[in-house]
Amino acid sequence: MGVKMKKLVQCVPNYSEGKDLEKIEKIAAPFKNNKNIKFMGCEPDADYNRTVITVIGEPEDIVAAVVESVGIATELIDMNVQKGEHLRMGATDVIPFIPIKDMTMAECVELSKIVGEKIWEKFKVPVFLYEESATAPNRVSLPSIRKGEFEGMKEKLKLEEWKPDFGERTPHPTAGVTAVGGRMPLIAFNINLDTTDINIAKEISKAIRFSSGGFRFIQAGPAEMKEKGIVQVTMNIKDYKKNPIYRVFETVKMEAKRYGVNVLGSEIIGAVPMEALSDSIEYYLGLDGFKIDKIIENELLK
Amino acid sequence: MGVKMKKLVQCVPNYSEGKDLEKIEKIAAPFKNNKNIKFMGCEPDADYNRTVITVIGEPEDIVAAVVESVGIATELIDMNVQKGEHLRMGATDVIPFIPIKDMTMAECVELSKIVGEKIWEKFKVPVFLYEESATAPNRVSLPSIRKGEFEGMKEKLKLEEWKPDFGERTPHPTAGVTAVGGRMPLIAFNINLDTTDINIAKEISKAIRFSSGGFRFIQAGPAEMKEKGIVQVTMNIKDYKKNPIYRVFETVKMEAKRYGVNVLGSEIIGAVPMEALSDSIEYYLGLDGFKIDKIIENELLK
16 A cells, blocks of 8 residues: 555567577566566567567566576577577667656666666676667667677777767677667557548648658558558557647548548557556546546556 | 456445544454455544445455455444444445456346355345345335434334345344445546536536436536636446446537537546546547557556
8 A cells, every 4th residue: 555656667678589489488587487577478580580578567677687688698699690580789689668657768768777787797798778768869769779780780889989888899799789778658550531542641641740740759651441441540659648649639630621531530559558548538528637546447556 | 477357346345433443453454464455445434433445356355355354343343332423224334346347247246145145144244235236126225225224224124125135134233234236436527617607507417417317327416616617517427338428528518519608628536447438538539449458557457
């Protein structure tokens, strides 16, 4: 019955091993062995030769487990012989920290720094901080850091602008380089338009997406749903706090009117934090003084 | 990582002791001693001489704890000397079971029967099943069962129509009679109207409430918010699955138009299950195939 809300962070480390299930089991073990960590998924991909693990827990538990797991991956994976279809630069390629509950982004950035420092100190794997944790503009995007892949890191790290945030200018001989950072959860959100005209979806996508001058955290494009005889504006919401679902939805409705087209509805693909929805319910009901901890399920997670 | 969702039930037993904190502590102990039970609150009221305990947990844990707690209340409370402002018929006066997550009402009714039977068998306190668990129309409402209070139960139980559902036609000499039943969670929902005319709130209340021919599970009335210079339609939603929030809200908006009055917004008082909100978000966004277990927090409660 603590007054303090439990902080929850999601961690989605990517490892460059997607075939050897015994090794993957060992890498996943530090998460599975901690009963306070919710193990949400482990998805090995043999073609990619890569495994994505998704876990949620309190910051301290997650930090301890992910560092231990990186140590195991560092021992088990040799990047000199690793081959797969997915771009990669390290045995543990990337470790994102995502705020889920009662965590600020600043706290996730702090976590990423703690983990980055430990990875260098314990395993001598150099670390770049990326996304919200980035210390320079060229380090924000993972593809930009990863460019050159494992094989190119030796030369890349010697470049003035590619000094790692933790560690020296030489990649780990077998485990390469790892990126660690805080980022917001992505929400995959699609809006259905009652037309078969893909150009209308294209125009509306342009109106809302950042790359064409729209909302700062929206990536969007058109999609044809041939079976249903409709088109979609398909999007990623990269920061649902700054670009809430209802705002994008209402803007698409407003734009669709211009073409005399109805918005039929929408769909959310994959998981979504409650906050991303409760914000929209507040908008539609004009809720006064609503707090997310009034939701019983949230109370149960305290 | 079970596939089975964890079932959660809320239990809100009311005990006829609101002054002696030592006794109350003993009555609450079976809930507090079970770490799997979420202890949401214990509210003793000295004037009422009554304590309301709110707990949430899995059905088996809750059944065991509430039966033990009733045993302790039966020992500690003597209704022959108990006095307070609140109507009461037993040491444990009433035990509602409320479905919170992945529970049907039928399962709550089943729970109430299990608990009712045990209370009679173990402590010889006769039990009436009420609300959704009622076995006859005159047993649906608690006030109807409780009429006559502790002092009148001796005579009442002898009446043909007041044979207890469990136990004999004689109240427990010191602990009286207990009501047990399943019921839906109440949602206290208020809608703000941009007018000072209380009659408009009165007319709209009539349009939506059951007692005047409106929605089956709505109790509503007008309220003046003098400081804010507005009026409210204030209501209880007794079954948010059958009368969802958005439907009531949109109906009030529609009626308010008739008077040229704007709906300013709304407020939810107290706790609300996520399902009661997710239903409305589905409506407003026209969400296709949305399932509540896509919400990360729900995944965490599995």
